[in-house]
Amino acid sequence: MTAAPLVERARRPATRTRQPRARRKPSRSLALSRLRRSLARQWWIALLAASVVVAAGVIYDALGGVRPLASALFWLPFGLTAGLTLALVREIGRNTITSVSSLGKHRNYAVVGAAPELTAKALRQLPPDRRTAIGCLAFQPASSFSTAFRDLQHALANSSVVSFVAALPAEGATTAAVCAAVSATQQGRKTIVVDCDTRRRTLSRYLESEAEVGTLEASQRPAGWQSFVHEEPETGLHYLPAARGPNPWRTLADSPGFPALIDELRTAYDLVVLDCPPALGSADGPIVASMADQCVVVASWDRTPISALRNAMRLLQRAEITTGVYVNRVPPEYRFGRLRGD
Numbered sequence: 001m002t003a004a005p006l007v008e009r010a011r012r013p014a015t016r017t018r019q020p021r022a023r024r025k026p027s028r029s030l031a032l033s034r035l036r037r038s039l040a041r042q043w044w045i046a047l048l049a050a051s052v053v054v055a056a057g058v059i060y061d062a063l064g065g066v067r068p069l070a071s072a073l074f075w076l077p078f079g080l081t082a083g084l085t086l087a088l089v090r091e092i093g094r095n096t097i098t099s100v101s102s103l104g105k106h107r108n109y110a111v112v113g114a115a116p117e118l119t120a121k122a123l124r125q126l127p128p129d130r131r132t133a134i135g136c137l138a139f140q141p142a143s144s145f146s147t148a149f150r151d152l153q154h155a156l157a158n159s160s161v162v163s164f165v166a167a168l169p170a171e172g173a174t175t176a177a178v179c180a181a182v183s184a185t186q187q188g189r190k191t192i193v194v195d196c197d198t199r200r201r202t203l204s205r206y207l208e209s210e211a212e213v214g215t216l217e218a219s220q221r222p223a224g225w226q227s228f229v230h231e232e233p234e235t236g237l238h239y240l241p242a243a244r245g246p247n248p249w250r251t252l253a254d255s256p257g258f259p260a261l262i263d264e265l266r267t268a269y270d271l272v273v274l275d276c277p278p279a280l281g282s283a284d285g286p287i288v289a290s291m292a293d294q295c296v297v298v299a300s301w302d303r304t305p306i307s308a309l310r311n312a313m314r315l316l317q318r319a320e321i322t323t324g325v326y327v328n329r330v331p332p333e334y335r336f337g338r339l340r341g342d
Contacts, residue, residue: 038091045090046083053079095306097299100327109313112155112296112324115148115176116332130234133175137182138234144332149183155324156180156294160266163196163274163292164326165285166299167312172328173298174202177275180296182235189270192229195242196252196288197277204241207232214243215261216250222260238269251277253287262291279312290319297323301330 057075058068103109123131126139137146156162164180166173174197181193195203195215204211209230218228218240229238252258265272274292277285289295295316299309309325316323 038087042087042091046080046087048083049086050076050079050083053082096302097304097306097309097327098302100330103325103327109309110324112326113148113152114327114330115179116144117301117329118145119332122332133179134182134232134234137179137186141186146183149179150187152180152326153184153187153189156184156271156296159292159294159322160270161262161272161274161292161294163276163289163295164298165276165279165289165295165312165316167278167280167297167304167308169200169278169281171278171298171300171304173278174206174275176296176298176326176328177273178203178206178237181239181271181273182232182237184271184273185235185237190268191271191273192238192240192265192269193273193275194240194265196274197284198242198245198251199277201242201244203239203275204243207239207241209239209241211241211243214241215252216245216255217243219252219255219258219261222257222264225261225264240265251282251284253284258288259291279315280308286315286319289316290321292321294322294324296326298326298328301327303329 054072054075057078058071061071061074062068097103100111100114103111118133118136122136122143122145126135130139133145136143137149140146162180164173164177177193181191184191193203195201197203198214198216204214207230211228211230213228215228218225225240229240231238262272262274272292274288276289279285279289279297297309297312297316313323313325
């Protein structure tokens with residue numbers, strides 16, 4: 001008789017204690033985020049202007065017998081106002097890319113994608129010896145950074161030779177070219193990336209290559225290009241480096257065999273990625289970039305001036321090549337979403 005109540009108790013579902021839900025962090029305001037980045041960029045000019053105003057006021061009052069402390073307290077508000085005004089004028093005058101959608105709506109540029117900035121917090125999640133953009137693609141395929149370059153493949157699907165070029169140096173064109181090539185390799189496309197900037201050798205230094213022969217030598221012997229190709233050990237990506245040559249003035253734009261080399265690579269690979277010199281640095285960038293089927297102009301968020309991007313697009317559009325803009329280093333708090341081509 002005593003066993004029945006025990007069975008009934010066992011069949012009763014156990015009451016669960018409700019845990020309080022964690023509150024979501026309030027979303028950051030885009031205006032406040034830009035203000036914070038502006039202060040981090042212009043604080044020194046504001047401090048310098050305020051110091052000059054206060055120092056000039058103290059010296060002027062000291063000649064009239066006013067105590068320095070009282071004079072400094074009097075001129076401090078004027079100095080802070082002058083410093084903030086000057087910083088604000090400088091920040092407004094930068095006129096950089098701060099909206100991905102405005103490039104397509106107001107500038108009529110074809111935006112082929114955007115990639116988030118690799119912050120120190122995101123890199124700390126990788127192994128210590130793999131804290132690079134390639135390491136993020138290899139070890140974090142589900143991250144927003146890897147997803148951005150997988151989405152870029154949609155815009156590159158119909159082209160076998162794609163050139164990556166920036167308007168100015170240090171805009172991230174080399175990183176974008178390597179990541180696009182690695183992402184294409186991961187999706188099963190036979191891909192090679194070519195260092196076409198024989199002066200800076202940015203791609204070769206990025207991949208830690210110290211090859212004695214490279215792109216220039218391969219363009220002199222296009223039929224034997226296989227002997228100049230290297231392989232990146234982490235991802236298996238094939239790349240053609242630029243060797244450290246004795247003559248820095250020799251460029252691919254002056255090499256008559258470079259078009260034949262591109263034709264050889266086009267036959268052997270599904271996708272050929274050209275890492276080109278900056279478009280506004282010399283005439284080599286637009287010339288080499290125009291040899292591809294499609295050109296991707298890489299711009300850096302809140303760094304590349306709109307005027308520089310406009311001049312680079314004007315040079316490349318004269319070559320009658322399909323051109324699109326890819327924005328990198330977008331802050332994580334900006335929800336730019338997935339941008340796909342039409």
